Amino acid sequence: MTPEELSAAISACLTQAVAAGEITVDVPDNVRVERPKSREHGDWATNIALQLGKKAGMAPRDFAQLLARRLAEVPGVGAVDIAGPGFLNITLDAAAAGELARTIVEAGKQYGRNETLAGHTVNMEFVSANPTGPLHIGHTRWAALGDAIARVLRASGADVTSEYYINDAGNQMNVFARSVYNRMHGQPVPEGGYPGEYIKDLADIVEAQAPELKGQEEDAVLAQIRELAYKAQLEDIKKTLADFGVSFDVFFSETALHEGGAVADAVARLREQGHIFDQEGAVWLRTTDFGDDKDRVLIRANGEPTYFAADAAYYLSKKDRGFEEKIYLLGADHHGYVNRLKAIAACAGDDKDKNIEVLIGQLISVNGAKLSKRAGNIIELRDLIDWIGADALRYSLARFPADSPISLDPELLKKNTNDNPVFYVQYAHARSAAAARNAAAKNVTRDSFDAGLLTDPTENELLAVLGQYPSVVAGAAEFREPHRIARYLEQVAGAYHSWYAATRITPVGEDEAVAQVHSSRLWLNDATTQVLANGLELLGVSAPERM
Structure with missing residues (x-):
C-alpha cells in the first residue's frame, strides 16, 4: 500500500461515515499522511481528526476513534492507534507494506511522476x-x-x-x-x-x-x-x-524583439491598459501602482527604448505564446528586478501573484x-x-x-567516501545494480513474490522511505525546491545500505537453496534501484551501475 493509497482509503472511510450519518463534514480531496518521528508510532500518521473534529462538532479524539474503527477494517491496515488529542498512527501489515516493491518495479520510470500540476503551462527562463x-x-x-x-x-x-x-x-x-x-x-x-x-x-x-x-x-x-x-x-x-x-x-x-516591432507594440498595448504616461519627452510606465519603488522609463526622450522596454516586450511575448505562468530565475544581484517584473505583469493585466514568479539565487x-x-x-x-x-x-x-x-x-566532491553526498547516493544505486547481477548469477529471479516475507525491520524502514518518493517529487515541484529530491535520495541510500547489511538477497553458501524470500528481496532491491535512478534523473545526475 502506497501513501497515496492509504490517503485514498482514509478519504473513503470519511465518505462512508458521512453517508452513514455518523459525521457531518466536507471530506477533503486529499488527506495528508506522513511518517511519524518515531517508528514505534507506526508506519504512517495523520492529523485529519484534529482538522475536522471541531468542524464536525466533535472532540478531535472522538472523531479519531470513529475513523479508527473504519480504518481498522481496511485490507492491509494492521493496526490503528490514537495518540494525544487525536493523532492517528497507522501500522500496515507486512504484506500490504511489501506490495509497494512490486508497485515500484512495475511502474518503472513512471514511479513518482504525478499530475498535481497538470494543466499548468509554464515558461521558465x-x-x-x-x-x-x-x-x-x-x-x-x-x-x-x-x-x-x-x-x-x-x-x-x-x-x-x-x-x-x-x-x-x-x-x-x-x-x-x-x-x-x-x-x-x-x-x-x-x-x-x-x-x-x-x-x-x-x-x-x-x-x-x-x-x-x-x-x-x-x-x-x-x-x-x-x-x-x-x-x-x-x-x-x-x-x-x-x-x-x-x-x-x-x-x-x-x-x-526590436527588429520585429515587439517593443513598440508593447508600449502601445500598455498604453491601452492605462498605465503609461508621458513626461519630459519620455514614455513612462506607472509601475508604482503595483509595488515598484519608482516608475520606469520605457522610451527615452531621444526616442531610444530602455532595457526595461525590452523586458516588457519579452513578458508580453511569453503571454502571447500561451504561457499562463512565467518563472524567472535571476542572480543574487537582481533583487531590484522582482517588483519591476511583477509590475510589468500587473500593467499587462495579469495577476502578479499568480502569473509571474521570480526566484533569486x-x-x-x-x-x-x-x-x-x-x-x-x-x-x-x-x-x-x-x-x-x-x-x-x-x-x-x-x-x-x-x-x-x-x-x-x-576535494570532498572527488572522494569516494560516504562523506561525499553524491558518491553516497550513486554508490547505493551501483550497489543495488551489482546486487541484482549477483542474484542473477545465483539463479535468484523475480519469478515469484510474497510481500508478506519482507518482515525484517530494515525492510519495513526501506519500504516506508521508498513510499514517500511521489510526495517528495510533488513537493519539490510545488515549492520549486529540487534540494528536497537530493536530501530524500540520501535517506533512501542510508536505508538501503542498512537493509543490505542486515539481510541476504542470495542464498548463503552452496547448501542453501533459493527460496521465495530471496526473490521477494530482489523485488525490493530493484525497487530501490528504480527510485534512486528516477530521483537522480530529476537532478540531471547519472545513475551508474558500476563504480
Whole structure:
C-alpha cells in the first residue's frame, strides 16, 4: 500500500461515515499522511481528526476513534492507534507494506511522476548569460537548479518550456565586436572591452570564416564581425551547457524583439491598459501602482527604448505564446528586478501573484577555484566541469535551497567516501545494480513474490522511505525546491545500505537453496534501484551501475 493509497482509503472511510450519518463534514480531496518521528508510532500518521473534529462538532479524539474503527477494517491496515488529542498512527501489515516493491518495479520510470500540476503551462527562463563571453561560476547554479526545477515540474504534470533569453542587443555587442576586431589586428583591448583569451579564439574563428574582413576599416566590417563572433560564442555556450547536461527548448533573441516591432507594440498595448504616461519627452510606465519603488522609463526622450522596454516586450511575448505562468530565475544581484517584473505583469493585466514568479539565487564559491586562463577574469563553468565533474557539481548545487549561499569543497566532491553526498547516493544505486547481477548469477529471479516475507525491520524502514518518493517529487515541484529530491535520495541510500547489511538477497553458501524470500528481496532491491535512478534523473545526475 502506497501513501497515496492509504490517503485514498482514509478519504473513503470519511465518505462512508458521512453517508452513514455518523459525521457531518466536507471530506477533503486529499488527506495528508506522513511518517511519524518515531517508528514505534507506526508506519504512517495523520492529523485529519484534529482538522475536522471541531468542524464536525466533535472532540478531535472522538472523531479519531470513529475513523479508527473504519480504518481498522481496511485490507492491509494492521493496526490503528490514537495518540494525544487525536493523532492517528497507522501500522500496515507486512504484506500490504511489501506490495509497494512490486508497485515500484512495475511502474518503472513512471514511479513518482504525478499530475498535481497538470494543466499548468509554464515558461521558465534561466541562465540567460550575455553572449559576449563564456559561462562562468555565476551562471553555474542557475544552470543546475533551473534545469532540475524544470524536470520536477514536468514530473508533476506541468507543461514546461525552458527558455534562454539571449541579450544580443545594445552597446555591449558593439564593444564585444570591437574587442574581436582589435584582436584580429593586434591592437589593444578597447576601453571597456573584453580582455580574455577567448576573444583571440573568436578572432581566429572570424578570420577563418571571413578572411576578407581583416585589414578593413572598423566601421565597414563591425556588423559582420559582431554577427560571426556572436554566433561562435553562442555555440560555445550551448556546448558548455550540453556538457553540463542542460538543454533549452527555446533560445530567444532580444534583437528579434526590436527588429520585429515587439517593443513598440508593447508600449502601445500598455498604453491601452492605462498605465503609461508621458513626461519630459519620455514614455513612462506607472509601475508604482503595483509595488515598484519608482516608475520606469520605457522610451527615452531621444526616442531610444530602455532595457526595461525590452523586458516588457519579452513578458508580453511569453503571454502571447500561451504561457499562463512565467518563472524567472535571476542572480543574487537582481533583487531590484522582482517588483519591476511583477509590475510589468500587473500593467499587462495579469495577476502578479499568480502569473509571474521570480526566484533569486544566492552566490556560490568553490574552494581553491582559479580564474580561467582562457577568460582571464572569471572562473569558467567549463573548468569547473573538468575539475569537479558534471555529476558532482550538479548534485551539490541542487542539494541546497536557492536562497542559501554555498561554498563547495572540490576535494570532498572527488572522494569516494560516504562523506561525499553524491558518491553516497550513486554508490547505493551501483550497489543495488551489482546486487541484482549477483542474484542473477545465483539463479535468484523475480519469478515469484510474497510481500508478506519482507518482515525484517530494515525492510519495513526501506519500504516506508521508498513510499514517500511521489510526495517528495510533488513537493519539490510545488515549492520549486529540487534540494528536497537530493536530501530524500540520501535517506533512501542510508536505508538501503542498512537493509543490505542486515539481510541476504542470495542464498548463503552452496547448501542453501533459493527460496521465495530471496526473490521477494530482489523485488525490493530493484525497487530501490528504480527510485534512486528516477530521483537522480530529476537532478540531471547519472545513475551508474558500476563504480
